[in-house]
Amino acid sequence: MPTVRQIETKLFEFAPLDLKMDWDNAGLLVGDPDQPVEKVLVALDITREVAREASQTGAQLIVAHHPLINCKWLPVQTVRSDTPQGGLLIALLRGGISAICMHTNLDAAAGGVNDALAAALRVNDPGPLTQKGIGRVGTLSRPVPLEQFVAEVSQSLHCNGLRYADGGRIVHRVAVGGGACGDFVDQAVAAGCDTFVTSDLGYHEFLDARPKGINLIDAGHFPTEHVVCPVIINTLKQAFPELEIALSASHREVIQYYV
Template sequence: MTTIRSIAAFLEEFAPLALAEDWDNVGLLVGDPEAAVTKVMTCLTITADVVAEAIAEHVDLIVSHHPLPFRPLKRLTTETMPGRLVWELAKAGIAVYSPHTAFDSAREGINRRLIDILGAQNIRPLVPHEASTGSDSDEPPGSGRCGDLKPPLPLADIVSRLKASLGFAHAKVVCPRESPIRRVAVACGAAGTFLSAAVDAECDLLVLGETNFHTCLEAEYENITLVLIGHYASERFAVEQLADVLGKAFPEVSVQASRREHDPCTWM
């Protein structure tokens, strides 16, 4: 019998929780570790649509990239969105596991998968971690990724590759450049805090999900190009791939990515 504990143990090996940022809330967040699992759903974020889908599909475990709850709950009522969602999941007996920033930084995690799309070489963490994860991998632990493009690529080619692989139609670009990109950094999600590390690493380009206006101004001052592909596009593809990983690891369990999840941001 496959249990929530056994799937959680696999996920903790795949994306060690020691890689998570100090402020994060990761691991098994809701549910009985000894409960049996026959159906798992992955998603980027637990929303009302995702909860309804999970209940309708008789899912036992949701593996959500973004944690629910994220911040500590002083009370659990249906008067707040997080409270209502947790309440509905608990009533239905659906557990929640979140790898979040541990998955961002894992050896086969989101940032590694992002930079692999660009065919970079000499890949290393953008912000190295001091703590060991206990992994036998030769790749040092750390957040974000940077690497070299050989040969260098025009910015338009890089954006085209990302669009083709991730399925988005538009990207915001800060400080576009005519010269080819030699060194690139990637950081999924809301990742403006990685700008200084990308500058220190002498990167020509930082690909990220989103950031604020003032970080864009700082990038312009530092003469480093930013490509903002959207928070959803920078991470959603990886939860679809994670469903495949879990399906292969647990063939006796039905695993699928949420079909109802969508990007809340659209272009007009």
């Protein structure tokens, strides 16, 4: 059976570490590199529920997208059982569960988050949106009204709901950015896109959509990135057919909408 280190090496072959942002934390973040692995649990985030699921199902390793320590939004200062992050780390360590996280390197990688998002939305011939390979730009097979495309996005990504702003354009040339890619709206405009699908957009980004001449669709952080989980599973199955690999059943979209 493969070790944690061998699985990490294979994942880095798919999503090389040098593709990650400077501030990011990727790779084996918790656990023993030499631990043999029989079962892997794949999730977008490592939560207490996911850690409990891994323990209950006998998984020795969790492979996730978002890093759980020393990341920009949640730096580790203490490891205490009475804090959410500390309690999670202690639970993993006590359970002998390793954690590998592939983050912005998986965003930029060929076949990674953004290519999976483009495929889910049937965006053809996707190319990079930014110089660092974050986001994708391509075209639909035919132009469609914005309202129709919004409905298709919601259905394809299994959104609980979404937010959008009408930039006054028919949808044909589309940019996608899995997760929080609101900083790249101007790049989407410069690339000649009429529509940008991403998440975590702010009020002013929506307010400026029509003056900039671009439709903005905020389909949610979880839906725009969860599409990569089957890609991770398929990558590991091809490399290690002896592994038992499962998609987390406990981790799902946490944002609800009331309209």
